[in-house]
Amino acid sequence: MVMHAHAYPNIEIPTPSQIAAVALDNEPDENGEQSMILSMGPQHPSTHGVLRLAVELNGENVVQLAPDVGFLHTGIEKTIETKTYTKSIVLTDRMDYLAPMSNNMVYVAAIEKLMKQDVPERAQTLRVLLLEITRINSHLVWLGTHALDLAAMSVFFYAMREREYILDIFEMLTGARMMTSYFRVGGLAWDIPADFIPTVEDFLTHFLPKVDEYEDLLTNNLLWKQRTLGVGVVNAADAIALGLSGANLRASGVDWDLRKTMPYSGYETYQFDVPVGYNGDIYDRYRCRVQEMRESVKIARQAIERLKQMHGQPYITDNRKVAPPPKSEITYSMESLIHHFKLWTEGFRPPRGSAYMAIESPRGEIGCYVVSDGTPQPWRVHFRAPSFINLQALPHIAKGKLMADLVALIASIDPVLGEVDR
């Protein structure tokens, strides 16, 4: 994959006001044709959240478009600067609300990288298991809504049925169905309940045949293929230049998965394949993600086998400067009481410095850049939100396409607007 200066693509990404300027100077040409400015969203059902698209249309064809984002901006990065490291974990859930565990993971992993904090092996394995279930959860919502956008309604009901199972598992584990906030720096918040592993095993056994069911409905479906095959093609060079990541990048034929290439949390010890597409169209992105669900089941099963051997091992580090001591210890150990008090009133203090950590979330590379000034509050936390960056590929992909394909394109990029706007 060697590229030279002339081969690296230069892609223009217009802004909404540049599209609006077209309307001011919109005279019919010599054939009497005139382009039209259409504002799609922010409350359009197929924009998967509050996304507005300023679209310049010529008849049914998209001349150019610009995503207008920021409607869900809640200033998470600014708020984190005023809280201690541990308190901010709940904020990270709210970015990508379909994959909360991935957000928790990248945030705590960045702090662990900054502090050079080790994580016990059992906690790492549990993290892998949870991250893969989260991936399935997120892909199910993507699949359901994507199919719904293209008028295949049954898939939506089927996908939501299995997702409900996953949400029940999350509820059993953390008490919350979506905003789990389960990860902590150095490990996990608390140990898994006794019936967690059997329940997850049940789910995986139940789930794997369901993937075939979804594929039966879509993969060879003529209508589905007509809407997706050869539509929204991104070639590999453009995909890299646009910063696409995750299944969007792999569908274009670039074999890059952070779980394989820059492993974290022990992913290098698991056997799994990374599905890679060829054409970079909507159909390939669909095939990649569906296959990823099967691979996730594979990883989750390996993690469960390991967890069965690790019964009784710690779920969080015993470094008392980072992780609170068990409650039972507080009643007889003065030192534990002090640690508990210091952690809950003040928090821990990572050393001065900065760190960037990236993991493979269901949507692509989610990254976290943490700057510490040595106090219990982070100086700066920045999230590389994969949805935000994938979304800016939309003007390039949609150029010259039909308006009806735009709906399919948005869904195939799989943005979550909570993460786009943060």
Added chain:
Amino acid sequence: MIDRATLEQRVSAQFPTVRIGDEAGDLCFTVERELLPAVAGWLRDEPDLSFTFLNQLCGVDYLGREPRFEVVVHLTSFQNKMRVTLHIEVPEADPTIPTLALLFPTANFQERETYDMFGIIFTGHPGLERILMPEDWLGHPQRKDHPLGYEEVAFTHNEDWIYANKPFAKE
């Protein structure tokens, strides 16, 4: 595949003024802002380096330090499975920096966000507008001296500053 030591040598041979450091185990270069497009373009186009993927670009406000701002860029080389960090210091008096959006299209949105949040101006950017905040917003909210939203209580030590910035607060 090149290793870290080779990359350090090649960079210091090509750009002697670039300072080489370490960021939590990752290789990190501190680059003068005039040199940024040259360094990033060179890292991107050298066939054995090919740092073709811009992971992220963000700003940091080190209030009280001179130069006050810093722009942080992470580049990844798929070929070498390696990530490097570029730090570019930006002074408060002249918060401008050459754009990377012409080299890496993916920097477009992220530079707009950095402009929106920190007021750092990326010269040559094709459409430098606010992206997350409303168009008519005053100020740049992730600067450290931007209040969190609540009214600040005026004391004798800060009332001049508050009244200068918020004349309506003086009632």
